[in-house]
Amino acid sequence: MSANPMPHASTSLAIALALLSPLASAEESSTLVLDPITIKSKTNQGSTRPGALREDIVKTESISERRIEQSGATNLTEALEKQPGIAVQVECSICNVRNVLLNNLPGRYTTLMIDGIPIYSSVSSAYGLDSVSVWGIERIDIARGAGASLIAPEALAGSINIVSKRPTQDMARLRIQGGSYGARLYEGYLAKNLENGALTATFSKNQHDTVDESGEGVSEYTGYDRKMLGLGWFADDLGGFKVRGRLDVVDEQRSGGALGTHYSAIKADQTGNPFDFSRGRHGSPASNGWTVPDTGVFQPYTQGRAGLSEIIFTDRYQLVTSAEKLLGSGKLRLAFGAAEHKQDSFYEITTYKAKQQQYYAEASYQFPVAEWLLTAGLNYRFEDLRSHGFSAANNTNVKGVDNYRYRTPAMFLQAYRTYLDEKLEVNGSVRLDHHNVFGNITSPRFNALYHHTDEISSRFSMGRGFRAPTSFFEQDHGILDDIRIIRMLDKPEKSDNLSYALSYANERLAVTSSYNYNRIHHMATLTPGVADPAGGTGTVTLFENSPHKVVVQGVDINMSYQLTPSTVLSIGGERYHYEFAPGTLIFSRPEARAFFTVDYERGPWTAYLRLNWTGPHDLAKFYDYENNPRYNFDGSRKRDKSPSYSTTDVRTEYQINKRLALYAGADNLFDFKQTDYENFLWIDGAGGIDFTHLWGPGRGRYLYAGFKVSL
Amino acid sequence: MKRGLIVLLIGMLHICAYAGEGPWGFTLPTLDGSRFVDLRHTPKPALVNFWGVDCPPCIHELPALDQFAARHSTWSVWLVNTDAAALAQRFIDQHPVQSTVLRSGMNVSGLMRAAGNRTGALPFTLVIDSKQAICFRKAGALIALDFAYMQQNCH
Numbered sequence A: 001m002s003a004n005p006m007p008h009a010s011t012s013l014a015i016a017l018a019l020l021s022p023l024a025s026a027e028e029s030s031t032l033v034l035d036p037i038t039i040k041s042k043t044n045q046g047s048t049r050p051g052a053l054r055e056d057i058v059k060t061e062s063i064s065e066r067r068i069e070q071s072g073a074t075n076l077t078e079a080l081e082k083q084p085g086i087a088v089q090v091e092c093s094i095c096n097v098r099n100v101l102l103n104n105l106p107g108r109y110t111t112l113m114i115d116g117i118p119i120y121s122s123v124s125s126a127y128g129l130d131s132v133s134v135w136g137i138e139r140i141d142i143a144r145g146a147g148a149s150l151i152a153p154e155a156l157a158g159s160i161n162i163v164s165k166r167p168t169q170d171m172a173r174l175r176i177q178g179g180s181y182g183a184r185l186y187e188g189y190l191a192k193n194l195e196n197g198a199l200t201a202t203f204s205k206n207q208h209d210t211v212d213e214s215g216e217g218v219s220e221y222t223g224y225d226r227k228m229l230g231l232g233w234f235a236d237d238l239g240g241f242k243v244r245g246r247l248d249v250v251d252e253q254r255s256g257g258a259l260g261t262h263y264s265a266i267k268a269d270q271t272g273n274p275f276d277f278s279r280g281r282h283g284s285p286a287s288n289g290w291t292v293p294d295t296g297v298f299q300p301y302t303q304g305r306a307g308l309s310e311i312i313f314t315d316r317y318q319l320v321t322s323a324e325k326l327l328g329s330g331k332l333r334l335a336f337g338a339a340e341h342k343q344d345s346f347y348e349i350t351t352y353k354a355k356q357q358q359y360y361a362e363a364s365y366q367f368p369v370a371e372w373l374l375t376a377g378l379n380y381r382f383e384d385l386r387s388h389g390f391s392a393a394n395n396t397n398v399k400g401v402d403n404y405r406y407r408t409p410a411m412f413l414q415a416y417r418t419y420l421d422e423k424l425e426v427n428g429s430v431r432l433d434h435h436n437v438f439g440n441i442t443s444p445r446f447n448a449l450y451h452h453t454d455e456i457s458s459r460f461s462m463g464r465g466f467r468a469p470t471s472f473f474e475q476d477h478g479i480l481d482d483i484r485i486i487r488m489l490d491k492p493e494k495s496d497n498l499s500y501a502l503s504y505a506n507e508r509l510a511v512t513s514s515y516n517y518n519r520i521h522h523m524a525t526l527t528p529g530v531a532d533p534a535g536g537t538g539t540v541t542l543f544e545n546s547p548h549k550v551v552v553q554g555v556d557i558n559m560s561y562q563l564t565p566s567t568v569l570s571i572g573g574e575r576y577h578y579e580f581a582p583g584t585l586i587f588s589r590p591e592a593r594a595f596f597t598v599d600y601e602r603g604p605w606t607a608y609l610r611l612n613w614t615g616p617h618d619l620a621k622f623y624d625y626e627n628n629p630r631y632n633f634d635g636s637r638k639r640d641k642s643p644s645y646s647t648t649d650v651r652t653e654y655q656i657n658k659r660l661a662l663y664a665g666a667d668n669l670f671d672f673k674q675t676d677y678e679n680f681l682w683i684d685g686a687g688g689i690d691f692t693h694l695w696g697p698g699r700g701r702y703l704y705a706g707f708k709v710s711l
Numbered sequence B: 001m002k003r004g005l006i007v008l009l010i011g012m013l014h015i016c017a018y019a020g021e022g023p024w025g026f027t028l029p030t031l032d033g034s035r036f037v038d039l040r041h042t043p044k045p046a047l048v049n050f051w052g053v054d055c056p057p058c059i060h061e062l063p064a065l066d067q068f069a070a071r072h073s074t075w076s077v078w079l080v081n082t083d084a085a086a087l088a089q090r091f092i093d094q095h096p097v098q099s100t101v102l103r104s105g106m107n108v109s110g111l112m113r114a115a116g117n118r119t120g121a122l123p124f125t126l127v128i129d130s131k132q133a134i135c136f137r138k139a140g141a142l143i144a145l146d147f148a149y150m151q152q153n154c155h
Helices: A012-018 A065-071 A076-080 A122-131 A263-268 A477-481 B002-018 B056-071 B085-094 B108-114 B144-153
Strands: A060-064 A086-090 A098-102 A110-114 A137-144 A158-164 A171-179 A183-194 A197-208 A223-238 A241-256 A289-291 A298-300 A310-327 A330-347 A350-369 A372-391 A396-399 A404-419 A424-435 A439-451 A456-467 A484-487 A493-505 A509-521 A524-531 A539-545 A550-564 A567-579 A592-602 A605-614 A645-655 A660-667 A702-710 B027-029 B036-038 B046-051 B076-081 B100-102 B124-128 B134-139
Touching: A060 A065, A065 A076, A065 A137, A065 A605, A065 A645, A065 B085, A076 A086, A076 A098, A076 A122, A076 A137, A076 A158, A098 A110, A098 A122, A098 A158, A110 A122, A122 A223, A122 A241, A122 A310, A122 A330, A122 A350, A183 A702, A241 A263, A263 A310, A350 A477, A372 A477, A477 A524, B046 B056, B056 B076, B134 B144
Parallel strands: A110 A158, A484 A539, B046 B076, B076 B100
Antiparallel strands: A060 A137, A086 A098, A137 A158, A171 A183, A171 A702, A183 A197, A197 A223, A223 A241, A241 A310, A289 A298, A310 A330, A330 A350, A350 A372, A372 A396, A372 A404, A404 A424, A424 A439, A439 A456, A456 A493, A493 A509, A509 A550, A524 A539, A550 A567, A567 A592, A592 A605, A605 A645, A645 A660, A660 A702, B027 B036, B046 B124, B124 B134
16 A cells, blocks of 8 residues: 555554554654543444444444433433343332343443442432432443443442543533423533633533323332532643542432422321222222232222332542653543432332441552553442331331441453454453452453454453342341341342444444343342241341352343434334243343334434333243232233233434524324223232332323523 | 253354355444445445544544545545444534544454454544455554554555
């Protein structure tokens, strides 16, 4: 080739290291001081297609700022849902606690990070994720598989990293949106560039009414009022360090069950029956109660609005900051995170108040040795939970039923190099964590990326992760009625993961398919309501390691095609298989899902259409009908399998001028609701009521419109 | 599950069979979404510059590229943006250019890798001559000597 040679070193490794220098120049012979090269396009995230991959050796799906904007998402969970291999699962129809699932494994196995710093626990994820605003972020990276992140071994299912956007120009943006069900959203973003850095400020206020689609007076979609304030800072050269960080303050109130926002009145209403149990599918013959399936005796409901209501107040402060500096031939990284999470909650008369503190500190150094790029580091994680409350079932105050304090210093080492003229990239890593309860735990990981051609690549990963179980009540609300938890587990939960992904992409067609195998050992299970073995009068919860393995494996595919210069079509799908014993996977998952998306962008117009198909859930298996059959209020059995269903989301936006854009959209356009087929409420054989029969949308058609102003 | 794996393997084989080699080029949509541009059928020499809105050296050299295009009417100049189209459009509205801006397509990193830019460094500039060969390429900001080199060696 007659081209002048690329002014780079012979390997990506050398280039990467060379580019660490702020004065790195592409022009070797020039005497001028040039701007540095920007490594930015190691990603195809500029494409808005679903499942867009970053060029990392670990298969990392990236959701760009634009993709988030186009989907109309207002928070993190909305940005992540409805994609193959990634799902948002609602685990309670009254409190709407939601978790992000990767590879269809339980949500507590997903680790959330902000700018690479793990600062969420299973406690704070439960009610914290909904308050994470999507403004001011550059992208969300999702890495599926145990130990996919070197610094987050507890991510048995994978990790999600929110990357803050470093602004390059002064900016002021405002979004105001209104929608069905009393939804209101106000969001603002300010960015100010300084001589050697930038500052940002983000605020949002998001509210939504409680929604009851079935008509008996108990909600399926939880009302909320969320407020968030965030401050970000970026310094390009602070004593040689490149620094970034953010501080977020979250204040959320949510209420489900009885309708209304007069929380004190709802809590105080603890007698009589304000509901109509004859309404909705398979309603009771009587409005004030139901027949006990095992005995045929009528059971009236007498606990007022409070007896079926959940009201949760969340206050959270979180700070993350990191600094990087060139040192010798390598790069030093320091990171720190801190969070305080307070929860004050009311669960059907029982109360629960908790305070959690988390700290994270990390120091790592990345440096070349011969052909290798090594990363060695230390980190320390501290997680503490203190709770107290009132057990309605035992009519007693309780303290510290789910308290725990975990301290985990760790060291890690990762080695990376390329072979075959950079066609093959390999990376091996190992962590040693010293857990104050579970002792020393080793987590190895191996990744390989092979570029068959510039358009086709294969990724192979296998590894192990561990998680120190936490007895947080969101895994089972029954804990709240017990006087204490007996910890019988002596092992951490462990996950073995193997995955293979094949990707093809040219300018107009992109296809990624993957196979994932996940095996969980020693899954932690909670068994509430057990008679106190010490002979006390109250009941206790047993916290144990399950002797049974849980295996979840699946295949998924994403395919996008640039149909016209302005239109991209995408289809995606997943098929999963679950092997588990009763009591391990306790929230049902579908066997298959599929998606079809149309993205249109031309001139001032953008439009977005997404069809989401969800296959049947094997409800009898997940909810263990064999040992615990579920009934409707009219005494009929709940469905063994849910029906498959589809929902449609649409959104369009028009940019009027440089400053103003209008948009409107609809989620669940054709108004599919689970309550049209089956109620979320269910009763067991003894007549006990619960509200965790979940397989479909709790909210019907949601219409919204708004405008955005950019200055 | 087995069926899924078989489908995956068959897909692999089909995809591998589809892979081919040829002169470097692309078919990318224009930023305004009005048409595709097939580089193979554009006037040569063709200067292709990959850039991003968050890449300071990229933004810094856009006016120089625009000037080069205005002074060399026999050349075609294509500015391939690596961001989402709306973000690029927002930038271009505020910082207009005369040259044609293209969207990134589905595989901009693979496109650059095929042209020798394995790390995806920006800005990245290359010139295709009338023989469909790459006669110039550079990762990093262009300087006057680069433009002189292009004019001298690319026809």
